[in-house]
Amino acid sequence: MQIHRVRGIDLTDALQRARRTYGEGAVVISQEDAPGGGIMLAVTDRAPLLPEEMAALQEHGANSLGKVQLKSFPREGDLSPGFEEVRRRLIATGCSEAWSARICHRASALAEPEDHPMDTVATAIASEVRIATLPKTPGVTRVISFVGNTGVGKTTGLVKLGARLVRGRRKIGLATLDSRRVGAVEQYRAYAELLGAPLVTLKADQVLSPEALGTVGQDVILLDTTGRPAHDQPRLVQFHESLNRSDRTTRLDAFLVFPATSSRSALKEVSEAYGDVPLAGCVITKLDETRQPSPVLEHVIELGIPVAFLSNGQDIGKNFQRATPELLADLVLLGRIE
Numbered sequence: 375m376q377i378h379r380v381r382g383i384d385l386t387d388a389l390q391r392a393r394r395t396y397g398e399g400a401v402v403i404s405q406e407d408a409p410g411g412g413i414m415l416a417v418t419d420r421a422p423l424l425p426e427e428m429a430a431l432q433e434h435g436a437n438s439l440g441k442v443q444l445k446s447f448p449r450e451g452d453l454s455p456g457f458e459e460v461r462r463r464l465i466a467t468g469c470s471e472a473w474s475a476r477i478c479h480r481a482s483a484l485a486e487p488e489d490h491p492m493d494t495v496a497t498a499i500a501s502e503v504r505i506a507t508l509p510k511t512p513g514v515t516r517v518i519s520f521v522g523n524t525g526v527g528k529t530t531g532l533v534k535l536g537a538r539l540v541r542g543r544r545k546i547g548l549a550t551l552d553s554r555r556v557g558a559v560e561q562y563r564a565y566a567e568l569l570g571a572p573l574v575t576l577k578a579d580q581v582l583s584p585e586a587l588g589t590v591g592q593d594v595i596l597l598d599t600t601g602r603p604a605h606d607q608p609r610l611v612q613f614h615e616s617l618n619r620s621d622r623t624t625r626l627d628a629f630l631v632f633p634a635t636s637s638r639s640a641l642k643e644v645s646e647a648y649g650d651v652p653l654a655g656c657v658i659t660k661l662d663e664t665r666q667p668s669p670v671l672e673h674v675i676e677l678g679i680p681v682a683f684l685s686n687g688q689d690i691g692k693n694f695q696r697a698t699p700e701l702l703a704d705l706v707l708l709g710r711i712e
């Protein structure tokens with residue numbers, strides 16, 4: 375029996391996500407407050423459970439969690455040939471058996487006879503993804519930070535975003551926590567010069583604050599990080615908390631960067647490693663390096679992480695797009711952005 379975690383804004387949202395992701399056969403085992411807000415459910419996607427498994431779960435909940443909710447739903451029937459073909463296509467882009475069957479069953483249940491299965495499944499996928507909102511906040515400086523493992527495209531992504539913002543005539547500054555690694559500051563400085571933006575390098579023991587980041591007069595500060603959660607996470611958490619306490623003119627929006635080439639276990643590990651950082655969403659990079667990007671898309675749907683940007687190449691001036699539900703559905707169905 376495999377246990378999955380599903381995050382939602384509140385319990386209703388989390389239950390809907392659990393059902394959408396793992397189907398009507400899902401069993402919700404427990405719920406708890408999620409780090410950074412919302413609700414986290416533990417869910418299994420295999421039902422009915424064996425009697426001894428059900429008993430063990432109930433026992434576990436009664437003894438330690440005290441908040442077990444068990445829900446079970448009927449099983450689904452066979453797919454029509456059209457939906458079965460789309461299901462196989464989903465497997466080819468890296469979707470799991472359980473997820474592809476679940477999304478195709480859902481789409482098939484909603485389809486009218488004249489609908490094309492591919493379109494119906496695309497609509498079903500699009501309805502499940504969350505897109506990160508980035509509203510303009512006049513009078514507030516946004517500190518946008520990309521976190522995640524080393525080499526995943528944090529710096530490149532921030533610079534691409536910087537280029538977009540400069541084209542949109544926003545005033546930007548660059549800042550970095552990556553002050554020790556040989557060449558890292560020089561690289562970011564070269565990008566800052568290219569973008570015509572000032573650069574602040576924060577020392578390893580320097581406390582993050584609007585003053586230290588040079589927020590005055592800037593619309594956005596692009597804050598680069600080291601890729602080491604033990605170093606980056608406490609600093610960002612402390613900064614977020616101090617802004618919440620005393621400063622309404624600066625806000626921190628942190629995004630977790632997932633390369634589309636990651637394995638399911640690597641995605642899980644990095645999400646857990648940065649579990650304390652309140653995330654505004656995620657960025658998916660290296661979409662040009664795989665035709666099987668679906669594990670990352672399943673992962674963000676499962677955890678309810680809103681997607682902000684998609685990166686599909688190394689070029690700073692292009693290959694960086696705002697995520698939309700339609701683009702994400704294309705990725706799941708075709709394995710690439712058209």
Ligand SMILES: Nc1nc2c(ncn2[C@@H]2O[C@H](COP(=O)(O)OP(=O)(O)OP(=O)(O)O)[C@@H](O)[C@H]2O)c(=O)[nH]1
Binds near residue numbers: 525528600661
């Ligand atoms: N193919 C491809 N390469 C990318 C993409 N985004 C970044 N890269 C490349 O990946 C490599 C690492 O990118 P960086 O931006 O330096 O990654 P990082 O996360 O900042 O790495 P560290 O600073 O070492 O933690 C560079 O060669 C980038 O050009 C992408 O979307 N597609």
Ligand SMILES: [Mg+2]
Binds near residue numbers: 529552598599
């Ligand atoms: Mg970097």
